[in-house]
Amino acid sequence: MLAPSKWLGYAYIWPRENRYRIGYMEFTNITNGTDCLCLDSAAEDTTSIYLHYIDSPSAKIRDFASKWERYEKSRPEELPDKEECEEICAWKGVSVNKIDGYDEDEVYRVYTEPYRFLSEKERNKRRILKFTLGTDTGVVKHTPNEEHESHHDLFKCDDFNITNLVTIAVTKIEFE
């Protein structure tokens, strides 16, 4: 029988090494198939504003597919080394960039600049989604990358539903 061991902010942490439950959310999709503790230092954040690329005017499930999910059907040889937890966890997460505490224009630039080199077709299709994580969507972990320090991994909970994300704006990628 599992019982909450301590009260940490708004999240119950169950006393398990590879914990799969934060608050009322379950994360078996994150803990399955790996011993890596991807959810360590990840936390719920329903107030900060995040950015993410989407492929059409409204977010679809494919837009929020992690690498792990993309390879659902043909997993084997594509998997990173079992030992490389950083890499495995990156596969389990979805890349988002946080705006709060960072220079918003700069983060937008990081998102849009690559699109100068992409086709008109892609530029017309793609959008930048500005959103907050609603309740029961998942947890985020700060994972700065080469592109920008604001990079976070979003670990979706098992009941993740795209409609629970709170859309603030959807911006077309345009240049002068």
Place this chain on the structure above:
Amino acid sequence: MLINEIEAISVGLSNDAAIIATDYRVLSKTNEYPVLYTGINDYNSRIIGSFIEEDDDDWTVLYYIHFILKPADYISFTSNRITYRDIFQLANRAYIVKRDFASLSVQGITLVDASKISGEYWPHAKSYFPQIRKTPSLNYSVSLTGGIADNHQAFLADSITIQQAVYDFLEESIDNLPNLAVSTEILELAPANGSFKFFFSVNIKFDDKKQQDIFYRENLFSLYQNELIEYSIKHLPTEVSQVYYGNETPQYFAELLKSAKDLYTKLGQTIEESELITSLKESIQNIAHNLVKASKSLGPNYSALEFNTVSGELSQDTHTESLGSITADSRAGLTGAVDFIVSIASRKPQPVTEEESHKYKIRLYNLNTESRKGSAILVEENGNVLKFKITIAGNFPLEETKFTQSLYKKNIIDVLAKATRFGDKITRLNIES
């Protein structure tokens, strides 16, 4: 029409010319995958490639396009004379490359007639070569070029002067940052081929080991130091009078100041802007002075002294970003700037160090027990609080001494020291005991 539906052409050659074999370098990427990249194929030709689209059905497949470029066209692109879109229009042939989403391994290549690629696949009209962000690296290469340097030679006296000068400014520019418990260690690595080149690597050491991890990941110091060096080489000559005489913050100095402030913000430290400006001015003066010294041999024997940051394997020198280059002409501008700063400084009070030691009551708030440097405060009788840097002489271990006690328990301690004053203000205390 999907990109993989364009008719293939066959010229009786294998398509392996489209595969990048060496020098792969990503020029632009999203969080998910590279968008624009370049490299060299097995036949020593330049390839440029970019993302076209994802496969509609298979989530693990991406389509890219590769062009084989003439060297002159690639240079035109990197120097912003043509855009990436121009490359689409100039090319006769292109390769459509099917790649795996995660590993980017090539799963298929189709050679196509470039004129069959419809306009909807063209990049933006302003698809100029991307501005690469400065590599956050504390590894530097300094090269002499031209003249005898092109035969991999340099006069020993010149090479020693350059090494000493570079050492001086690399060490001082980080050490001079106020209120941080950091010190530097400069390594010189074995010289490599290619004109006449020196390698330096800066290690930053922290008193607090826990901090060290955070700092290293963020590479904050390298961004700051690289901008500082670049500023001194490229912008100081034009901004010197505003910065040192007018006390203004012209454009590039303002950017440098912002970067220095960012460093403190990201370290979670507060710093007075005036204190930071003073420190920046000192560091720039020191770098400029040493650059003039390092470049004094330019002329008949060598034509330029180039400064680069190097990322990746230092000795292979794979990825370099130029911080600037000094020629005999640009050296004149730098010399003028240094002379100007010295002449301004001579009108102001000079720092004076006491000849005899005196007793001071101080409290340390920062100390690196290895470098024996730190910062302290002193409360004057009139209630003024003075902040200054300290250096503790000797080589006895500092752990569990009155100095660390003052640091941790906030004790006020008596020390015997020689003060360096700037006007009335103490700027440094050299503690003897």
